[in-house]
Amino acid sequence: MANLLNVRGVSRRFQSSHGETLALQATDLDVAENDFITILGPSGCGKSTLLRIVAGLDRQSTGEVLLDGARIEGPGADRGMVFQSYTLFPWLTVQDNVCFGLRERGLPRARQLEIAAGFIHKVGLKGFERHFPKQLSGGMQQRTALARALANQPRMLLMDEPFGALDHQTRELMQELLLGIWEAERTTVLFVTHDIDEAVFMGSRVVVMSARPGRIKLDRSVPLPHPRHYSVKTTVAFAELKAELTEAVRVEVLAAQAQAA
Numbered sequence: 001m002a003n004l005l006n007v008r009g010v011s012r013r014f015q016s017s018h019g020e021t022l023a024l025q026a027t028d029l030d031v032a033e034n035d036f037i038t039i040l041g042p043s044g045c046g047k048s049t050l051l052r053i054v055a056g057l058d059r060q061s062t063g064e065v066l067l068d069g070a071r072i073e074g075p076g077a078d079r080g081m082v083f084q085s086y087t088l089f090p091w092l093t094v095q096d097n098v099c100f101g102l103r104e105r106g107l108p109r110a111r112q113l114e115i116a117a118g119f120i121h122k123v124g125l126k127g128f129e130r131h132f133p134k135q136l137s138g139g140m141q142q143r144t145a146l147a148r149a150l151a152n153q154p155r156m157l158l159m160d161e162p163f164g165a166l167d168h169q170t171r172e173l174m175q176e177l178l179l180g181i182w183e184a185e186r187t188t189v190l191f192v193t194h195d196i197d198e199a200v201f202m203g204s205r206v207v208v209m210s211a212r213p214g215r216i217k218l219d220r221s222v223p224l225p226h227p228r229h230y231s232v233k234t235t236v237a238f239a240e241l242k243a244e245l246t247e248a249v250r251v252e253v254l255a256a257q258a259q260a261a
Helices: 047-055 094-104 109-122 138-151 168-185 196-202 230-234 236-260
Strands: 003-016 019-032 036-040 062-067 079-082 156-160 188-192 205-209 216-221
Touching: 003 047, 003 188, 019 047, 019 062, 019 188, 019 216, 036 047, 036 196, 036 236, 047 079, 047 156, 047 188, 079 138, 094 109, 094 138, 109 138, 138 168, 168 196, 168 230, 196 230, 196 236, 205 236, 216 236, 230 236
Parallel strands: 036 188, 036 205, 079 156, 156 188
Antiparallel strands: 003 019, 003 062, 205 216
C-alpha cells in the first residue's frame, strides 16, 4: 500500500521568556493510504503539535512533511481538521456549516446541498439540517463538524481528541459512527487521543509518543478485523494490545511527572 503522508525529521522548538523548549524531537512517520492511525502519549508530549504541523497550522523547526509527495507549506482542503471543541459557525445552520467548505470552493449551491445532504445522513443528523449549533447536543455538534470535514472529501482527516469533551456513552457511539464511516469511505485518518481503549478500537495502527520532548517510541498494528463491532473490546487480542500500550504510556506519564517535579 502506497504512503500518503511522509513525516521526515520533523521537530518543533518554542521560544519563550524562559528560553527555548524542544517540544518534539526529530520524528519520522509514514502513513499509508486508507490507514487509520491513532496517537497516544502523556500530556505535553507533542501529539497535537505534530498534528497541527501536518495540518499546516504550525511550522516545524526542522524536517519536512509530504502529502502525496508534495511538501506541506500551510493549510489546505486536502486535509480536514476536527478539534475537541466543535468549532462550528454559530450563525450558520447544520446544513450551511457542512456546505461552508464547498461554498468556498465555488461549487454550485445545488451541488453543495446534494453533497451536504449525503454526509448529514451518514452522521445521523437527517431532520436537523436547519438547526443552529446552540440547538444541538455536544455529540450532535461534533457530528456536524465531522460531516463538514468529510464533505470536502479530503485526502486525509486529522482529528485532535475529537470526542474528549463528550460523556462516556456518547463518546462510544461516536467511535462506532466514525469507524463505520471510515470502513465505508476509507479516508486516511490521523487521530490523537488520551484514551487507550479508543486508540485500540479505532486504529489500524497505534503510535505511542514519549514524554517531552516527544518522539515515537512504539508503533503497533492492531490485529482486529473489520467491520469492527464494540464487542471486540472483550477479546483476548484487544486485551493483550491494550495491556502493552497501557504499560508503554504509563512509563511515559511517570517520566513526564518526574520532569515536572
